[in-house]
Amino acid sequence: MKRFQIGEFEELVLLTVGILDGNAYGVTIRDEIEDRLSRTVSVGALQTTLRRLEKKGFLESNHGEGSEPRGGRPKLFFTLTASGKKSLDYVRATRNELWEALPQTINNLS
Numbered sequence: 001m002k003r004f005q006i007g008e009f010e011e012l013v014l015l016t017v018g019i020l021d022g023n024a025y026g027v028t029i030r031d032e033i034e035d036r037l038s039r040t041v042s043v044g045a046l047q048t049t050l051r052r053l054e055k056k057g058f059l060e061s062n063h064g065e066g067s068e069p070r071g072g073r074p075k076l077f078f079t080l081t082a083s084g085k086k087s088l089d090y091v092r093a094t095r096n097e098l099w100e101a102l103p104q105t106i107n108n109l110s
Contacts, residue, residue, distance in 0.1 A: 004083075004090040006058070011091050012037070013049050014058060018080045018088070025064070025075040026050070050078060058084030 006014070016032045017024040029050075030041045053059045060081055063074040080088075 004087040006053075006087055006091060009045070010049055010053060010058075011088065013046065013053060014080060014084050014088055017059060017078050018085075022077070022079070024078045029078070053084065054078070056083075057081060058087050 012033055013029065016029050016036075020028055020032060026043065026046060030043065030046055033039060033041050050059065050061075054061055058081055059078045061076050061078050064077050065074055
């Protein structure tokens, strides 16, 4: 399942695109991650990650309509693909397996 392995930031981006369900473009993705996780996200890192996930086949992009405030430029919307969902399922299952393998002595630490 190595094909579905992703890094932590890639996981956050895929999850956020799924959460935004149809309204995921650069600004909304960044804002959602920053609001939910109190984590600063650079535009450059986000754009690089979005392109990488698209190249892997985990995301698809489509241009929306242009708007006057954007000088007629359309927003680029991202959606999760079936492969992207499989990747998230793989990451979740892997993490759950590791959590379940922790000995009780570790779980009791505070």
